[in-house]
Amino acid sequence: MGRIAGGRVNDARHAWIEPGAFEVAPGVHRIPLPLPNDGLRAVNVYAVEDSDGLVLIDSGWALADARGQLENALGEIGYGFEDVQRFLVTHVHRDHYTLAVTLRQTFGSKISLGAGEQPSMDLLLNGGQTDREVERLHRWGADRLMTQLAEAYGDEPRQKSPYEAPDEWIEGKVEIPLGSRTLLAVPTPGHTRGHVVFMDADAQVLFSGDHILPHITPSIGVEPARPELPLGDFLDSLRLMQSYPDLRMFPAHGPPGGSTHARVGELLEHHEQRLAQTLEVIRDGAGTAYEAALQLGWTRREKKLVDLDLFNQVLAVGETSAHLDLLVTRGQLSVDRHGEVAEYAVVG
Numbered sequence: 001m002g003r004i005a006g007g008r009v010n011d012a013r014h015a016w017i018e019p020g021a022f023e024v025a026p027g028v029h030r031i032p033l034p035l036p037n038d039g040l041r042a043v044n045v046y047a048v049e050d051s052d053g054l055v056l057i058d059s060g061w062a063l064a065d066a067r068g069q070l071e072n073a074l075g076e077i078g079y080g081f082e083d084v085q086r087f088l089v090t091h092v093h094r095d096h097y098t099l100a101v102t103l104r105q106t107f108g109s110k111i112s113l114g115a116g117e118q119p120s121m122d123l124l125l126n127g128g129q130t131d132r133e134v135e136r137l138h139r140w141g142a143d144r145l146m147t148q149l150a151e152a153y154g155d156e157p158r159q160k161s162p163y164e165a166p167d168e169w170i171e172g173k174v175e176i177p178l179g180s181r182t183l184l185a186v187p188t189p190g191h192t193r194g195h196v197v198f199m200d201a202d203a204q205v206l207f208s209g210d211h212i213l214p215h216i217t218p219s220i221g222v223e224p225a226r227p228e229l230p231l232g233d234f235l236d237s238l239r240l241m242q243s244y245p246d247l248r249m250f251p252a253h254g255p256p257g258g259s260t261h262a263r264v265g266e267l268l269e270h271h272e273q274r275l276a277q278t279l280e281v282i283r284d285g286a287g288t289a290y291e292a293a294l295q296l297g298w299t300r301r302e303k304k305l306v307d308l309d310l311f312n313q314v315l316a317v318g319e320t321s322a323h324l325d326l327l328v329t330r331g332q333l334s335v336d337r338h339g340e341v342a343e344y345a346v347v348g
Helices: 012-017 064-076 094-107 115-126 129-139 143-153 230-241 260-283 289-295 310-329
Strands: 022-025 028-034 042-050 053-057 084-089 110-114 168-170 174-178 181-187 196-200 205-209 248-251 333-336 343-346
Touching (some): 012 028, 022 248, 042 064, 042 248, 064 094, 084 094, 094 110, 110 115, 115 129, 143 310, 230 260, 260 289, 260 310, 260 343, 310 343
Parallel strands (some): 084 110, 110 168, 205 248
Antiparallel strands (some): 022 028, 028 042, 174 181, 181 196, 196 205, 333 343
């Protein structure tokens, strides 16, 4: 990632990650915060001015650099952490949730999270998520990745969980009054089972979290309590967005703006193409999710699975499993789950 003096980004494709507070709508500032890896580069936090202070949509990862960058950005628009009344968090992933937990411990800000995240939060707070991950990898035929994960992380000491329960669970579709504006929270399961987007109809904007991203397709079902058919949930949630007015997209990763409906159409088309590709590799002889992932191309550069880092290999196999299971529900594949490993075959 290239930079010039003063920390400014010199690559136009990634200009959106430049630190600061950027007004994207009246009373709404986008604040990009750093992440501990180069994959997503940054996460956008949106500071919404309220009559009593600020409401932040998402919070960032609980990192010292992210906290300092958020503090500086809020200072640019005349606020401090003590002015943050509430965090509206789109989903449970670390880069969206955990800095809110840290700041609440000092400043008492309230945290709201979609009710669909309760099963995953229970596992994050009480343990068990690692066992679930191991079971899934084995079921996907990815024992090789299990071994690599054990070699890479097995000796690392366990750290204290950065998670705590929210103050409020957002139940279903509900209006959230914020003084001079009202947001509509809409559940959009898929990326996670409790993902929520926030609509501001008057400002004609959608805080889309990771549900709709401008340049990449969000991962599907990456969560401790993975549902049975995460891709089916995701596609249904995309189609749900088409039933609302076409709002400007304020995503969690990437530059803001652009048509929600246009991007939804692109994502739906992408997954139909991916389903066709996944069906074809099973027809060519792959039997497990891992074997299928080895035959598919990844990223826009069509990389081989083994050329991805270990974390992204796990994501890729999970993504492949989601496509395979949807093809089963569509009647195009059959699956034999009588053994410990799920084996897929073309129907007919």
